Amino acid sequence: MSVNPSSKSIWIGRTFSTLTILFMLMDAIMKFVKPPPVLKATVELGFPEPTLTWMAITLLVSTIMYAIPRTAVLGAILLTGYLGGAVAANLRVGHPIFAETLFPVYFAAIVWAGLGLRSPRLREAVFGGLHHS
Numbered sequence: 001m002s003v004n005p006s007s008k009s010i011w012i013g014r015t016f017s018t019l020t021i022l023f024m025l026m027d028a029i030m031k032f033v034k035p036p037p038v039l040k041a042t043v044e045l046g047f048p049e050p051t052l053t054w055m056a057i058t059l060l061v062s063t064i065m066y067a068i069p070r071t072a073v074l075g076a077i078l079l080t081g082y083l084g085g086a087v088a089a090n091l092r093v094g095h096p097i098f099a100e101t102l103f104p105v106y107f108a109a110i111v112w113a114g115l116g117l118r119s120p121r122l123r124e125a126v127f128g129g130l131h132h133s
Helices: 007-033 036-044 051-067 069-093 097-101 103-118 120-130
Strands: none
Touching (some): 007 036, 007 103, 051 069, 097 103, 103 120
16 A cells, blocks of 8 residues: 655655755765864864864765755665764763754654655655555
8 A cells, every 4th residue: 555645744844854954964074164162162072183074074964965865765875874963973972962962862753754744755654564455
């Protein structure tokens, strides 16, 4: 049985995905520009300043891949890995669990929700076997 998302769910997915893309692009730009608050936060997490450029490149490539329908699943996987690294960094320095440390997990859920709601193929792959005729 095929899973056919409604027009409404497709638009909600596109909205989630667009917000994700805009947020991640802004994050990547801030890592390239390196304003003082970004530098301070990065150093507090234990990363030396030169790593910001590599983080920005990784984030930018992953986000672009997420934005392109043919590579969106791979982009989502890469963004999930990137966000997992953010969780590890926050855990390492002892940031509050629900407010800061798990924020990347919440964001990853939005990444996948957006993709799942806008992609009938992904919905079929994930949920297709759950429906019985």
